[in-house]
Amino acid sequence: MFTNLEIDIDALPKTEDVKLRPISKSYLKILFINIFIQYGILFGILTLGRIFIKEERILNVFWYAISLLLILFIFQSIISVLSFKKRGYALRTHDIIYGKGLLNYKKTTVPFIRIQHLETKQSFIAKKFNLASLHVYTAGESGGDLAINGLTLAEATRINELLTTKIN
Amino acid sequence: MFDFQNPSRQSIRGIAVLFGFNSYKIIKSLFLAIAAFSYSFIKNGKVFGLSQNKIVFVIALVFLFILFRSILEYLNFKFHIVGDDFMLSKGILNKEKITVSKSKIQNIYIRQNILQQIINVVQLDIETAGDAKAEVKITALSRNKAKALKEELLSHVNTLNKTETVLENRIEQQVYYKASIKKLVLEGFSENHIKSFLIIAGFVGGLYSTYEDFIAEIKLNDKFDALIIQNENSIGALIFTSLAILLMTLLISILFSIVKTFLLNFELQVIEHKNTIEIKKGLFNKVAIVLSPTRIQNIEVVNNRLKRYFGLNTLRIKQAMVDKKLQKHFSIIGLDQLQVNYLVEKLMQRFSPILENGKPERYYIRVLFLIALIPIVLFNAIGFLILENQFWIINLFIIPLLALMIYWKYQKAYYNLNDNMLIVGSGSISTITELLETHKIQAVSTNQTVFQKLRNIATVKVYTASKVTEILYVKESRANAIVNFLLYQVESQRKDWM
Structure with missing residues (x-):
């Protein structure tokens, strides 16, 4: 029989109540290594400029x-x-949530049925810390894709497998 | 009948099309160099110390090379169908083999640009899902062969689509709407002329910088300066000249808009099939586009005050997996309100707003004011360079104008959400209404800056396969409720998005 009940908006599952799982602490080290490399190059260029x-x-x-660069650093x-504390993800029965950003916080939710494909990536540095990033791709170019950085490799693989079974 | 089992080439006239395309490409890439050489030729009668005869010889040599290349390109371009695969081999030195499975074909377009119209051949574009690079373009086919190939390619797709095409062939096509010349003129007239003006200004600026020396040579500047000095004494004359210049640019902009509208939308027709709608239009570049409701992700209805007065609405349709160059043709102009409603209903579904429109918080006005500071500073800086100490006069025009724009922008911003559709309004001079079906949503996000966090305000972004729709600056609790509702709709209905 066809029913068409009114939806109780307040009774819908709430994304805002979901507690996001933090990512691995060692990812902070990777972030700092990246910052050091970036600023190392900039400081290097400046010093070379001064010498020559x-x-x-x-x-x-x-x-x-130099002082401006130091302040930026x-x-x-x-x-x-x-x-770093703002980064976090959560899995629900039907979707995956990822939040990040301090000055501009963004929390994206992708329903499993809209996932096109998944990718687990590992950069050279991340490999040393046994970390990986999980990329969740949706259709089209409008930018609803997710990239969860700083998961442990085991975690990333597990989520990847779980989502793969959910998609199929 | 045409035999597609064995490899075949394009129409022999294709050489002419390839020759045209290749020449165009070379001329376009060398435009600056050609401009510089022609300038040096006009001035000295020589380029690199070459006489006129030698220059003609060099040009002839270049075109001979292009012709040679075009013939080789033609000879090496072969296609055929094996079973369920379309195969294409091309390339003179770098051989390329492309295989497209029939089931992967998303759309087939038959097009004609001006060159192809003169030579009487058509272009066939095959579009596949996903990878944009695998796109196939056959530039010169006779119309009959193109139609036969299109049918052949679509024949084995899947059973569902097959019945669709068969049904469509049986039911007679019906022209739903034809844009009259008068409508095209009115559309062009009521365009946003600031845009046309900027395009013209950019073009003139580009020409000027290319031929700067040449203009200096004929002393145009001096004449212009003389004209200004002559009239410097009387302020009335100055106002008159600036008004005349303003009127001239406005006139040129209007003319430009009308010509542009004509070129793009000449003989615009909307043809109704059983499940789909076909758009045909274009003067030099004829396009035929099929819109199917399953692939449509967003629809935008655009008008402005003047257009509403004339009863002109533009329908922009965003379809998934469409070539970026073609996407701009996915629009129908000159529709009245009833036609808009009919087409939206046909392409999406009937919309009945049940809730009252939601408005952005007043915080939005504050953001708009902050953004408006950028043009104010910019115009003041320019004004200071030109008018020096009296630069503040500029603000008498700019500040009221920007204030009006901000007022309109806030007035026109709203959102409306019912069980299966989301409507978002925006625009300042023009009025834009975005429509999307909730089951086509790919992802949802809430965005919040530190300042918005303090005021409990957030922006919701709704992603479909074609574009992002933003519900700006609503109360945080409201934003969460919208996100939860949209996710519930997507996840509980489990409908396909395409």
């Missing part, structure tokens, strides 16, 4: 540039540490 270019004007600006480090 002996012009008065550039020497004067040099210390300003400290700022980004603080943001990385604080925003």
